[in-house]
Amino acid sequence: MDDTAFSSLPLAPALIANLKSMGYAEMTAIQAAALPRALAGVDLIGQAKTGSGKTAAFALPALTKLNPRDFGVQTLVLCPTRELANQVSSEMRRLARYQQNIKVVTLCGGQSIGPQIGSLEHGAHVIVGTPGRIKDHLRKKTLSLARVNTLVLDEADRMLEMGFVDDMETIIAATPRSRQTLLFSATFPDNIQLLSERFQNSPERISVAVLHDKQQITQRFYICERSQRLVALEKVLIHLQPAAVVVFCNTKQLVRDVCDFLNRDGVRAFALHGDMEQRDRERVLIQFKQLSCLILVATDVAARGLDIEDLPAVINFELPRDSEVYVHRIGRTGRSGKLGTAISLITDAEMFKLKGIGEHLENTPKIEAIEHVPDDDKGLPVPAYVTLLIQGGRRDKLRPGDILGALTGDGGIKGDSVGKITVTDNTSYVAIERTQQDKALKSLREGKIKGRKFKVRRS
Template sequence: MEKRKFAELGLSPEVLKAVDKMGFEEASPIQTAVIPLLLEGRDVVGQSATGSGKTAAFAIPAIEMVDPKLKRVQALILCPTRELAVQVAEEVNKLAGFKRGVMEVPIYGGQSYERQYRALKAGAQIVIGTPGRVMDHMERGTLAFDNLKMVILDECDRMLDMGFRDDIEHILKTTPPGRQSLFFSATMPKLIRDMISRYTTNPASVEIKAQAQNAPSVDQVYFEVDRRSKVEALTRLIDLHDFRHGIVFCSTKIMVDELNELLHARGYACDRLHGDISQVQRNRVTEKFKRKGFEFLIATDVAARGLDVDDLEVVFNYDLPNDGEDYTHRVGRTGRAGKSGRAFTFVSGREIYKLQGMIRYARLDIRRERIPSLDQVEEARENAFFEKLRRTLEEGKFVKRERMIDRLMEQGYLSTDIASALIHMMNAGAEPKPAAPAPAPSRGGRDDDRRGGGGGGGYERGGDRGERGRGGYPEKEAYDRPGRTGRESGYTTVFFNVGRKQMITPADLVGKIAGATRLPANIVGAIDIKQRHALVDVADDAVDVVLQKLAGVRMKGVTVQPIPAAEAG
């Protein structure tokens, strides 16, 4: 089935703005088919598995249908589990971000009734809930459907398998007869077909079949990583495997720009592609990437479409794609022309459930691993350097320096010490340091033995691939900063012209400073973030470097202009 751009689906400017912010540049097949039908007021029966992008297919029309001035429940979305209810509610919240007055509330077992009741009383128009808890609120008189315009059953077959048939029947009987209905189910047994015939009117049918789209020549791995640790996780994996040619996919244009800056600051050769870049510039970047004029292309899905490169070593899903089809499209860019490839995917928090849906939908062969430790990266660097040195010795293609070595040995230096000093110099003076503790993994409600390690504390590299120095800062020490109670001894307070308005966090400031200066993160002391600026205590001997390296760097779309706080008045 064809895909269309969201701008072609007749959506409001507010929803299009939210869609653009979320990085949805193009509607998936299920979204392309379902959204126009629901906007026309039709009842719809959709047969599609989790992972096809169906949440936005029903969430967008529900948001468009809501009257913001009417503080009553107008849309009901039934889900089989509280995990899915929360996930759907989060997506509705993002899609309704620019629709003033539109509120949603998830209601499910395990959360207090009082909190849910307050949200309903405050005027939430979109309710996302499990059948049991929806029934409880109905019986308590805290949930009424007098103004209901749309009811959506998500994963209907799964709800019936879990024994919710009677609850669903009761809820549907209570809803107004003129309301719009949408049934989503991966399968269509007779029981569901009977419900459809009784509770819908002339429904349109849409079927998106799950297809095995796996790339057999691509080794696929996913990592559960805390969002703020993704950059360090990415650089560790690049350094461990010594990748030199790959694509990093991000979901939004803003994320592409930010990651491009962060990788440049760490010495990686990269460039970017997204929808705001002119076609002339896109062509230039694409041709340069094909010639291996730089190592990593950071791009959104649409911007990278049509890019044909046969020898990519790796694809990184820095942000999880929207659906299983986009995932396989990304991953299929490596492992071409009879060569093997690798694909690494980062998952944060509840995204693990979305990834599991994609795995079922596209029948993906993808395994979970942990982010490598600093010791593993250090060992890989040493092994790579050892092999390079051994090959050079075996080939004998080097100029011998007996005279210089003899002079040093005459002064009492051992040959092993001379060789060690040379290796030390070649590695930019990096000294082995204690391994940083593993950063916090993604918190998705999963037990520790199933979680992946995060990124945190990583390597930074110089301009040459063989000259990597260690950043050496543990994630906890780098990001868990105390609030400022006055300037710390040995530190100077620096004024940054970014703050809460730009949604700046201590992690953003520490990461940007450490990346741009290539200094350890412990040069940063206490941080105080205000609405329009931030005050950061910087070690006295590092202030000049911070002021010089951070001047002109962009953070969250703002050009940073750091100055000593004493000069900021």
């Protein structure tokens, strides 16, 4: 039997059938390494590159241990950001479809705690959340972790980097010592080892290749003067003509500066950094995923949880201070067998960073002058889609199919003119081809969705 087939694992037939229906053909490297050990009940400390499938690597063992009749919290997943927590929750709900009545609750900051308390009153099998909000619920005694048998620390390095260590200690202390602890981290600084030693029981360390296939991601390094870096970025963007691109900066202020420069030149660039309100961060991420915004300028911490399956390019406006962070950045492109491009702008003062990256990649980077990028006069591409915002969401019982039906039915919009539809608790977002935006906006404003009127505007 193929040892990368999910059927080679001691999983319920209904779970294997569900995996097949979700398109899980065979295990990824991290899944093949982690799942047999995690299913055997041992603690793990795992390292894998972005997009490696680690959510299934910890979700499947956790789900197999759940008792559906016990609505006490049995699995707790801690994540550094709300975006990642929502992503993990969504995937765990899909993976749990093989058995009925499994309740996954997301607990994050940036939203009212009242509805969360109401949801917890009815019990939950799985909690996914950020340390700050989980600690809030523990303090209010609205959450008990006394029956947790699986604890997952996802992207533990970022949680430590963001200053969550005290919150994590408080939360872990509220779980049984007999639990299984699965720790995943993209990088392994010394404090990760210390965290593991404190909270895990004889963990096995699993590390799959973090270097990227040279044929999968084309890496280019362009040297320029520091004072010309903004102009160099615009030149690269115009030549690259990306369908979508993430531009990484090392600081929040630089994110603002880059966005200001690009937007002054008529480019629609969105910022993503830690000082933004959670609602604004969510809106930016949704529009980027819906391709109504092509350029996202972000810090590393803010970009955690950003999961774009088919991101064609990333640009390092400046090199990160750590070589592993560079690998993590470029790993956001070239996923699932697709080709990707990673471009880095460097100055003379950053050559020491480039040397470290070369040693880490076991390859000497080729440096080119920015003048080697052709001068193009075609300008940057305009987003093919516009996002419309509907003031109604899951709490109004709206589903993506309801919105699609309203547009393609009475609205007269062709189905292939409708892009991604995202429904949140209170708001829904629908991507419409730019040429159809006025017709779609008029239709939604004048018509009804599920027999009700909703306010609609361009986002």
